[in-house]
Amino acid sequence: MSYYYRAYGLSIVSDFLLPPLPAGPPATVTDLTIRRGQLPARPSFVGSKAYRAGINAQFAQTEQGDLWLDWPPLISFMALNGNELIVDTTQTDDQVISLFTLSEALGLILFQKGYFLLHGSAVRIGNEGVVFLGEPGAGKSTTVAAFAGKGSRVISDDMVCIRLSMTGDHQLIPAFSQLKIWESSVIGLQLQQESMTPVREGMDKYSWHESIAFEEKAVPLKQIFVLLPPNEPGRVDSPLPSSQVPVELLHHFPLPDALLTGKGLKDYFEKSVALARTTPLFRMSRPADFAALHTFVDQLNAIG
Template identity: 35%
Template sequence: MNYLAFGLNINADIDFSDMLQPSSESANVTIKKAVIPEEDFEFTNVFRKGVQASIAFKDKTVILNWEGIVRCQISAGKELLYQDLGDDQQTLKLFLLSEAIGILLLQRNIFLLHGSAVLIGKQAHVFVGEPGAGKSTTAAAFWKINQTILTDDLVAIDLEKDRPMLIPAFPQFKIWDNTVEGLNVEPSLLRPSFEGNKKYLISQDFDSFPTKPCELKSINILTLEENSEPLNMLNVPIELLKHFPLPHQILRGLVHANHFKSAVKLSLTSKIVKFNRPNGFDALGTFVQNMTSEYEAK
């Protein structure tokens, strides 16, 4: 079966029909089951479901290992092999669509950030920030007023065009339990998340979810700092490096250099600002309404 995610036409031997839109196009990426030998793995800075990922490099492939869950081998931006290590299938699918697909996108020269993105009008707006700064809650507040969440974890940006383009991920996002209460989300929309009882999954409408890249208008860096200094262009590459979503071992050589150059390009073509997220759901609601009104009017 062929599916669409992150602008990729994916042929997969695992059923993604509850998460991904079907694709009628020829596949340019393959996801399939395989036996992947253990390597001399090194622990990364990435945790999911309480499990620390480990990584190895072999020839031109990257092998990502989540003990007891899945082992992935990613090659040439075209092939993602996986070995099921014993967890349930829903968890397996979500892990394949996180750092594993991120490595494949990086191999295809896509610029990546850890954050959320929403669509206002025809333009994309990204929210990144340190843990607890409120990027996913902010995105959910936009969804609550009928805006589309383009991604809530892995932000993929194509810089090959004249303008940077945000590549929609897939029509599903995660929401925290306190956000469910604060935004008064209808319980019937919630599904359990693999990350425990404090997160839920929400699916957006498949038919209306964008399938084409959207022009990137702004990157909003949310901070918990009381008196953060204004962001200037010289700080942008360092600031965005903090929000690289993949294991730090990947950021070496040309990958590191390209990330820096891409961040500089973004600073010249997109609005990049740093600020504290409004405190409290009432203030957040006002912020979201104002930002929506501002950009829908343009």
């Protein structure tokens, strides 16, 4: 049985149920096929920074450009030509398969398609998109949840996908309707916990996807914020000089660093330079308490 979905602007046909993606009718053209299969003999793997369910992923790539991601012994992926993702697993739990598929594994396909990727979250403010980057625990999802609580449309959570333009009219490609936030943030932001479901990655983390306002069309990219440790009352620094932006963005690449060698590194750096020419990047310290964060969101909404 096949299931049909849409995420990151791609028409997807899958052998697996992929919650929380809403199933739809078959598309005229399929951009990505996700199928079950037994992978061939494995190449040499290297470690990566990707963790899911407490398991560290191993990464490999072949001379033909095939990309492998392996979470032993649970599940393995191979991305082919930007249009096929082979899944090798004995897992039967749809939630578990979806957790691993709709993360770095799908990111491999987006990378092969030439999109510019960042580990972060994005939200629409007015008619434009704003990206929030930061180290794990910096509050990317919490900040976006604060905007969503005020009615702003979420564009993506965890991985940001950017379609670059030669004219500088870069666009954020919507991911899918889900925002994963800690229970403390749900309570602090006074969100409706009953409209969320627990995340398999942790008992104190929730998935907000059914009642969230989600953007379904590409949104012009306005600016990027790198979140710093929170303080009172919160501040936004002056834009980073454009010459420093490419180095900053390298720190927020969401996929295995082994992809950024040789031609891959050259390509990513050139795209970073193109992005820096037209998109300001700010360092932002969000407020330390939730009440002040609501006020801070109102201020940024007013600017937008």
